[in-house]
Amino acid sequence: MSEEPLADAGDAGLDGTWSDESDWADYDRFGEQQWDDERDTPLAQPVVAVVGRPNVGKSTLVNRLLGRRQAVVKDTPGVTRDRVSYDAVWSGRGFTVVDTGGWDPDAEGVYASVTAQAEMAMSTADAILLVVDANVGVSVTDEAVAKVLRRSDRPVLVVANKVDNQAAEAQVAELWSLGLGEPYPVSALHGRGSGDLLDEMLRRLPETPREQLSPSGGPRRVALVGKPNVGKSSMLNRLVGQQRAVVDETAGTTVDPVDSLVELDDEVWRFVDTAGLRKRVKTADGTEYYASLRTRSAIEAAEVAVVLIDGSVPLTEQDLRIIGTVIEAGRALVIAYNKWDLVDDERRRKLEKEIDRDLVQVRWAERVNVSAETGRALGKLAPALRRALESWDQRISTGRINSWISEVVAAQPPPVRGGKQPKIMFATQAQTRPPTLVLFSTGFLEAGYRRFLERRFREAFGFAGTPVRVVVRVRENRNARS
Incomplete structure (x- = not known):
């Protein structure tokens, strides 16, 4: 449906206009439109946890896997603290990526909680990407993480990050010592090697997640x-x-x-x-x-x-x-x-x-x-x-709304503006989510009167807990057109 421009009730310039009574065909678009309010039902898909010590580029890698800048990235250790889930697609297959905070077994205070979140992510994932800074090599923390992952029954891929050129690949061989198999050289920042990593990751992932919730309908x-x-x-x-x-x-x-x-x-x-x-x-x-x-x-x-x-x-x-x-x-x-x-x-x-x-x-x-x-x-x-x-989600029929607006306007007509009193000729609820009331009028409606109509609209039909938008369509001056 091509949508006509609507003038927000709060705007001074109202460019959403209708010319004459023949334009009540707009009613077909606004009054009788069948709006698609169905919610998407999320499908269960396998989960990949991205783990590693602080500041090795986990969030940068997550953004590379997603193909968009979603995770917060900054050149400071400890920016990511919670485990955060994102939906991703590669080669037509969907999966969930979980970004985690830096894992440090010796962390204290708030960073001990960060480590606990990373460990929980590892325990619930279907596959794990262990990210290591190839320029630094294997650290004590990397070895501690690898020791835990070697006992896991999840597939684990070692990601040698920050391999920005072919010369840096020589440093990747050291990561075999982690005992987790072949390391995959990647530059999360530039995208080098990310496609090969994604292909291998999909080969390791199960078709369905180990832990699957099946709620009735989308939450x-x-x-x-x-x-x-x-x-x-x-x-x-x-x-x-x-x-x-x-x-x-x-x-x-x-x-x-x-x-x-x-x-x-x-x-x-x-x-x-x-x-x-x-x-x-x-x-x-x-x-x-x-x-x-x-x-x-x-x-x-x-x-x-x-x-x-x-x-x-x-x-x-x-x-x-x-x-x-x-x-x-x-x-x-x-x-x-x-x-x-x-x-x-x-x-x-x-x-x-x-x-x-x-x-x-x-x-x-x-x-x-x-x-x-x-x-x-x-x-x-x-x-x-x-x-x-x-x-x-509530929608009120056009017939009920016009019966209501007739009674309200009869008891309290719009204030005079420029020597003329606007008339509300027609009203309908154009959409839900949020409820939007469209008023077809012969003239501009003052902000105070629009707020009055909103209050009366709520009193008549409810709408507790949701904003209600009031939109005005002003009839175009036919004399000005000629």
């Missing part, structure tokens, strides 16, 4: 978003029931989006833990810049976002900006006030005043008060997600 996609250190990774770990994401008191621990299948109320959901949005993308730099881009991409890929807010401290401008990002993306919204175990009666009263003052425009959002630390009220999360998604 709904949920993005966990919020400012740094608000408890997103702690919530994901609590929901999963294991240490799925690295958690540390240091803000900004999560860099890449981390996804997990979570079963809540006998339904499987795909949760994605994201990096904390600390600044605007334009003012962020380095790792934070790419982490912000990944987070925004995760929101776009999700169907519903859970915005975590620290309920124990006052609302911040960053909290409001994150909520605005979700609304701008048109995703269903659940606001989870975390750390509720730290909220006393006085703080609760202050929070209600902050919500009335700062979140008055998103009263429609689903709200839950939870504690990721104690597990308090996490059982309320799944019902809130379902209600938000039901509204996000």
Whole structure:
């Protein structure tokens, strides 16, 4: 379907026009269009884990295997911390690549958790790529990793990375000493040898994964978003029931989006833990810049976002900006006030005043008060997600909408503009996800009146938990055309 240009209700210049009553044929496009709302059902596919000590180029190799820049890359050890999954295709065959943090058996603090995540990735993968820096040779850490992998029943390929030219291939022979078979020389940065590596990897992979989940239908996609250190990774770990994401008191621990299948109320959901949005993308730099881009991409890929807010401290401008990002993306919204175990009666009263003052425009959002630390009220999360998604998917018939708009306009007509009162001739819900109300009008509708219509639309038909977009198509002046 070729889509006519629509003018957003918030735009000053409305270029989506219709000329006269004959143009009500647009109704056929907007009122009766059958929208394809089916979700993709992910097929089970084998999993490849990319492991190795810090700063050997694992994330660069992951991007090379994917054929796109997806994993965060920076010339600093320890950028990747969680195990992060990406879908890839080579020679028509799909597989999942799991990027991991640097594995160091002597690591302490947060990096000990990073190592644990890498070990878990190795234990659940169908094949393993051990990445070694060919320019450095075999280190003590490489030997420790190889010792563990020699006991594994998974196929293991040694990837000799940073072999940028033929002269450097002489250094690859040393890697035979790891006892894991023939090393494969690759330059992840330039792509040299990556095709041969992928071919061999596909030969080693089983047709189906060893561990296979078979949920009924595709899991709904949920993005966990919020400012740094608000408890997103702690919530994901609590929901999963294991240490799925690295958690540390240091803000900004999560860099890449981390996804997990979570079963809540006998339904499987795909949760994605994201990096904390600390600044605007334009003012962020380095790792934070790419982490912000990944987070925004995760929101776009999700169907519903859970915005975590620290309920124990006052609302911040960053909290409001994150909520605005979700609304701008048109995703269903659940606001989870975390750390509720730290909220006393006085703080609760202050929070209600902050919500009335700062979140008055998103009263429609689903709200839950939870504690990721104690597990308090996490059982309320799944019902809130379902209600938000039901509204996000909801479609009201054109007949009902026009009966409703007639009653509303009769009781409260649009304000006069330029000496003339606009008339709303027709209305329809053009699409779902998010619900979009299209108004065919004889003139511009003031922003305040559009907000009034949105409120009345929600009162009449629900739509709790989802943004509603109001789009205006203004009739072209026929005298001006002639």
